[in-house]
Amino acid sequence: MKKAIVTGATGFLGYVLTLELTNNDTFVYALCRKNSKNLSRLVGINNLEIIEVDFQNKPVISKINADVFYHFAWEGNRSIFAEQFKNIQNTLNCIELATEFGCKRFLCAGSQAEYGYRDGLITEETSLNPIDAYGACKVATYYLAANYAKQLNIELTWLRLFSIYGPNDRPDSLISMLTKELSLNNTFIIKSNGKHIWNYLHEEDAARAMRLLGWQSQSDTVYNIASKINRPLFEYIDEVNLTINPNQKIEYGNENCPVNLNVTTDKLKNEIGDYEQVCFKNAFLSNI
Numbered sequence: 078m079k080k081a082i083v084t085g086a087t088g089f090l091g092y093v094l095t096l097e098l099t100n101n102d103t104f105v106y107a108l109c110r111k112n113s114k115n116l117s118r119l120v121g122i123n124n125l126e127i128i129e130v131d132f133q134n135k136p137v138i139s140k141i142n143a144d145v146f147y148h149f150a151w152e153g154n155r156s157i158f159a160e161q162f163k164n165i166q167n168t169l170n171c172i173e174l175a176t177e178f179g180c181k182r183f184l185c186a187g188s189q190a191e192y193g194y195r196d197g198l199i200t201e202e203t204s205l206n207p208i209d210a211y212g213a214c215k216v217a218t219y220y221l222a223a224n225y226a227k228q229l230n231i232e233l234t235w236l237r238l239f240s241i242y243g244p245n246d247r248p249d250s251l252i253s254m255l256t257k258e259l260s261l262n263n264t265f266i267i268k269s270n271g272k273h274i275w276n277y278l279h280e281e282d283a284a285r286a287m288r289l290l291g292w293q294s295q296s297d298t299v300y301n302i303a304s305k306i307n308r309p310l311f312e313y314i315d316e317v318n319l320t321i322n323p324n325q326k327i328e329y330g331n332e333n334c335p336v337n338l339n340v341t342t343d344k345l346k347n348e349i350g351d352y353e354q355v356c357f358k359n360a361f362l363s364n365i
Contacts, residue, residue, distance in 0.1 A: 078124070079103040080142065081291065082178065084132075084171060085149030087115035090186065090238065090283065093245055094147060097284035098291075099124040106141055110150070132167045138174070145291040146175035148185045155190075155211030165218045172225050172233075182232040183222075184291055189239045189303075189338060191216045199340040201237070201299045223298065232298075234290055239303035239338055243280030243360070252277070255314060256361065259322040268330040271311030276338040278304040279355035289349040300345045305353060307339045313357065320361045 081098050085091035086107035092115075098105050104124045109116055111129045119127055128138060132150060148171045153160030168185060175183045190212030191205045207213040219235050226233035242252040251267075258265045283302055290300060311329065318327050346352070 080144050082106045082108060082143045082146045084108045087113050087118060088149060089245055089247055091149035092118060093280040093284045094287055097288050101288060106143060142179045144180060145182045146180040156209055158210040161210045161214040164214055168218050168222055169225055172222060172229060176229045176231050182234060183226055184234040184236060185222060187219055187235045187237040188215050189237060191237060194335045195337055201301055201344055235299045236287060237301050239276050239340055241278050241280055241283045245280055255317055256321060259318060259325055262325060264326050264328055266328045269332045269334040271314060271329050272309050273334040274307050274337045274339040275310040275313060276303045276307050276340050277313055277357055279360055282353045282355055286349060286352040293349055295348060301340050301342055303340045303342050305342050316358050317361055320358055
């Protein structure tokens, strides 16, 4: 059986990745913050060992052996630099741990926020121009991690995650709030006109892509984790509306949102094949 280490396993993406790994012949060591409020969600998962750690310092862990290390732990208000800085050192500490535990590859969660505001097509070669503390610290972490991984002779794979949705998503995400309000027969109000380009990838497809990147040989280090489909945001919202509650009304505002997620996933698909299996509309049929 393969072995992987996962940080942030109690969070949205770390959790769905952990399920994907443990359901696909992989034993997972979940490194979790002590007294994590979501630790209970991991209880009962097969092929899993929970290890509580303190990320403020380099964690001290009994010797374990693993093949890959997925680093998804990240915390702090995304607008406050003082809260974001500590994630940089935490990541570098985890790279050291990965080498000590015999991991051949370190996969780290980046973000579309690294690109900032873009009008054109976003590729992995698009220049980085973050607009907040979160995006800036992700960029800084990427460059420092790439250099440190090279020094320690471990492969780094940087996952630039776009908008991922699913039943385990945060309750304050747009899709979560939309489905809740429509299910309650409430009018959904959005400030923007919804005409900016967006991209939604289901959590199961995202987890599948990240699992495959952990085990397959790679020709590059940075991958956009997104859907192959880009559409105006209002088309996604209207599709959910028609699927869940077609008699309810969506109220759009007049704001032009500067964020456009017009992204290509050609590099990812060429690397691991077709990873996308969940149709956006079908994901909401159970809500009817």
